[in-house]
Amino acid sequence: MGNPMDLPDGTEQTQKYEVRGLEVRLTNTRPDIDSGDVLDRLAGALDLIALHAPRRFSRLRQDIRRFVVRRFPCRGAFFPQTGECLVELTFTVNPRHTLAEIAASIVHEATHARIAARFGALPRSCRAREERLCRQAELEFGLAFPEGATVVERARQALSMADRDVAPVVDWSEGARRVAEVDAQDRLG
Numbered sequence: 237m238g239n240p241m242d243l244p245d246g247t248e249q250t251q252k253y254e255v256r257g258l259e260v261r262l263t264n265t266r267p268d269i270d271s272g273d274v275l276d277r278l279a280g281a282l283d284l285i286a287l288h289a290p291r292r293f294s295r296l297r298q299d300i301r302r303f304v305v306r307r308f309p310c311r312g313a314f315f316p317q318t319g320e321c322l323v324e325l326t327f328t329v330n331p332r333h334t335l336a337e338i339a340a341s342i343v344h345e346a347t348h349a350r351i352a353a354r355f356g357a358l359p360r361s362c363r364a365r366e367e368r369l370c371r372q373a374e375l376e377f378g379l380a381f382p383e384g385a386t387v388v389e390r391a392r393q394a395l396s397m398a399d400r401d402v403a404p405v406v407d408w409s410e411g412a413r414r415v416a417e418v419d420a421q422d423r424l425g
Contacts, residue, residue, distance in 0.1 A: 250306075256282045259302035264325060266307070266419070274305055274329045281328075281338035288380040292343055292373070296321075299349035307419065309412060312341040314348035316357060321345045340374045340387040347373040364399035371395050371402070 250263040251271065255278055264271045286293040301319030305328060313322040321342065328338055347370040351358065358366055371394045378387030394402055 255279050255303070256286070258282070258297065258300070261302060261304050262325075263304075263306035266325065266422075268422070269325065269329050274325060277328050277335065277338060278303070278305065278323060280335040281342060284335055284339040284381070285343060285377070288384075289343065289377050292346060292377070295350055296342070296346035299353045300346060309414060312345045314345040314352070316349075316352040319349070321349060334383065334386060336378065336381075336383050336387050337390075340377055340384075340391070343377045344370040344374050363403035367403040368395060 250261050253260045253262060253275060255275055260275070260278065262271055262274060264274065282293070285296070299319075300314075300321045302321075304320045304322045306322070306325050308322055308324045311324050311327045314320070315322065322345070323338065323342060327333055327341070348366065351366055351369065371391045374387055375391035375395065378384030378391060
């Protein structure tokens, strides 16, 4: 199992931006994705958090050093070593996912950030409990506004899972291999 921060970013240069007063580093390795669209959707998701969960938005500004947007084997991640919140590139720009879903993913990762800020790295034995706290934060966020139904449904489903399913062990090397495989297929097709 590799370190998720060791996943390759591809050959494109990372660009730095500021979105809603937050630093964003965007690595767009996909020529079919417009970086402006990614930044607009990220801004829209952050606006939802600021509007419907202003306290959470204020805390995420304290707990997250910067946002990173790039290809990755899951929707989002928080890296306590660097204080970075990752929001996956294709998830962010995919119109099948609502701004509420993107915002909920950020709320989830910001909860990991809050826990890390208060308690440091927790042992593996606490992972399921930590994931449930993050899913609970998503649920509360989804319940805060009318367009949150998809967020509520996904959070409730996750909260009903067994510990091993709510906090599975992830093989990041395998995840990176699958992302590379999908991107290679997209370039050919």
